[in-house]
Amino acid sequence: MSERVNVKKKSPAPGTPEPGVKPDAIDPVAAAVSAAKAEAVLPSLGPVAMLRWAWTQLTSMRTALFLLLLLAVGAVPGSLFPQRPTNPSIVTQYIKDHPDYGKILDSLQLYDVYSSAWFSAIYILLFISLIGCVVPRAIAHYKAMRSQPPRTPARLSRLPEYGTLVIPADAGIPASDAIDDAAALLKKRGYRVEVRDRDGARPSLGAERGFFKEVGNLVFHTALIGVLVSVAAGGLFGYSGQRILVEGDTFVNTLVGYDQFSPGTNFQSSQLEPYSIQLDKFQITFDRESKGKFGQPIDFKADVTTKENPGAPAKQEVLKVNDPLSLGGTSIYLTGNGYAPMVTVRDGAGNVAMQGPVVAKLQGDNYYSSVVIKVPDAKPEQLAFAGFFLPTAFVTPEGVSFSGDPDLFNPQLTLNSYYGDLGLDSGSPQNVFELDVKKLTPLNARNLPTKGIVLTPGATQTLPDGKGTITFDGVKRYVGVDIHHNPGQAYALFFALLAVAGLVTSLYVNRRRVWVRTGTHEDGRTMVEYGLLARGEDHRLAGEAVAVRALLAAAWPLDDADSQPVPSAKADNGRAKTGASGAAGPATPLEHPAADFIQSTAGSPESKKDQ
């Protein structure tokens, strides 16, 4: 952008166009660029000049474009490689699977693209460039909004839109009145108008509108900074966590209540409001209609009882996908579910060593899930079970069991059992869903004479060697909930909406200038000429010219035959037929671009006779 800003700084009358020349795309820009280039090769650049040069480069439109494209390219690898923040275990696996380049990718931060040094560098530079671009433009625009419309160009006929009107001598509208009329009409149309030289021989006016285009653009860019800051603030002060709840379980919003917790950098545990959620019942509706999707879940519904705080009254609520709960400044989402078979394990002494639901982890189709049961309290030796839970068990002729349906038509637990030291007392944390069997002795297994354990609800299996029994009591469901607190998101939404408003304003408001000049012809007629110029993209300028002309024409009794809109090269305007009708006009002042319209012979009695 600095190119444009530089232009404005260098020309004493900002925005004053040379007649007919668009100020936005003219040679001074090239001059500024080449000046910058010349500066660049100057051998004796001091450090200050160097810095200024670097700043100019950084805030240039070209750099902004380059950084934008770089941002797009830089974002791509994050979709090609697994990312740590979302899938830490997949990243570990990926590095293992690709010993040749897995580590190299890691050193390039390709598993943490969006927090990597290089990605951060790109967007930080972009936003510095953005600030360096927006601030000077805002200042320049503020000045432009307070200054008068630019002076009237000497030759209006050079403007992209130009036309003339002739008021007959007997209408009694002198040049000064005509310019007043035009000023009043343009003001009503939303232009800011300045009349010049009203009582002189050639009164004229300059008018401008559409300052909100630039305002919108500035608001858009500034709001982007707001979005970025809000997102960053959310990361600092927010937190998120996960918890699995089996039917009947209650979650209390304290640190120990979470299975997993990721605090923001500035998180304090006092931020947690001690609300509670109890999962009463979880229901799934399966698709039993369509053939292709038979058995697919089509609705998840969790009935919960919530309390704002331990003393508050209980409230019945429903938690669904796409329909989170709001409690204590957090949002609670339903993100997963599965089955939790209930088992009772008695040890060799006949005491209940473990009783309750075991969360089964989804492994395959139709809720084919893995089950790990650790029984550290069993005596004399600790017990463990590992195997599968199938809601609707089928067995192929080859003896392979699979789940034929997600619903509980034929629930089955198939387990191996082990005994030995589970290693839980060593203090190092263990994954509850995994069992390390290396140090354990198998009791039941498919390849042992004891065979594996196969249980249906209500059944009990006695373990070999009097090690105890296991009973399959029934099945409950569980849900996984995500709990999030993000103080930045309301701000992010606000700034995003602001950005859209700015964007739309910037794209659809048009900044235009109109000049009108009047004068009295030797023969007494009042001659009016007008020209229009757009700043920036404006495909409706021709339409505006027509509208302005119609307004002026309606104000005066016109000498119609003498007035013509001037056909300009309309290749891209919004009107259908104007270009063609304009072409039908007789000889126009354009034939003599240098001629003075007001004293021209166009439309004069003589030229009429000629026709």
Add this chain to the structure above:
Amino acid sequence: MPMINETMGQYSELFMLLAAGTYTVAFIAFAWDLAKSSKTLRAVDLKAAELSGAEAARVPVGAGVGASSAALDRADSDVSGPAGRAERPTSSAARGGGAGAEQTADGAMLYSAERRVPARVAVALTVLGVAIHAAGVITRALGAGRVPWGNMYEFLTTGAFVAVAVFLLVLIRRDLRFLGTFVVGLAIIMLVAASVAYWTPVGHLVPALQSYWLVIHVSIAVLSSALFTLTFAMSALQLVQSHRQKTIAAGGADKLGFMRLVPNALSLENLSYRINAIAFVGWTFTLMFGAIWAEKAWGRFWGWDTKEVWTFVIWVVYAGYLHARATRGWTGTRAAWLSIVGYLCVVFNFTIVNQFFNGLHSYSGL
């Protein structure tokens, strides 16, 4: 849950098939129009050249297009006019890219008096096709009892419908019939791909998609993509046309006669800029509504999920495109390339990302 109506689903597939068939005939008619027009133009050229020497060779295209002959008048008398205007034109500046401008169709893309029978037949067939297609989309929606965009099959069939419908809507005001082969051809490909590779029977939505945000977010995304489709075609033509204009200006032979039906490069650039600006606003909404929905569904409005990444990449590329149009040395051909790259990202996002990238958005229904 509304009931699934399989019969409706079968009707829908029949309609889709009929629509694809109708489009195929329309495609042939559009192609015929291109071939025939370039032939006639050449014949008229020859005759004109015989009549009054090389200078008259300009007439055929200028004739029948008032505005562009006016443009020539103006251009001739305006040689001393604004220098930068053709560079970044406003309303009246698009007066063709110098020599060779007269070798292209009217830059205003308005309908001329010239009768192009095959083109009319093609448009009529396309209208018929889109009506049948609409019936297909509606019966699909009725059969499933919900909006017809819940899986790849439906994205494709509904997306193709929107693309053709948007094209026909633009045709009301602008003569973009030169894009006919492209748009209709793309619709055929999409319908065939949907039926062959992505066929999915009518069914319920997975819970993650059961939200009114599906209606808002996806409809805007499909609409913006349809607009991007148009600008992609125009930018591609712009590249060809500007190459051709350069060749002709340098005195080379015009090997791409059918490109005379296509407006000059500058006009293509201007119109595609305007459409891209609308589509960019639409894409901004797609991105925002997607974020709001993600917040509702997964508890975070932005998580760099693969689909989110690509939606963002597309947004940034088109932001780059809008910037390029205001950056010296980046208008014209380079901006057109950005528009093309942006569209390739849209296609990539829709095909490869939906199918092969795992993410929370794996709803392709495969």
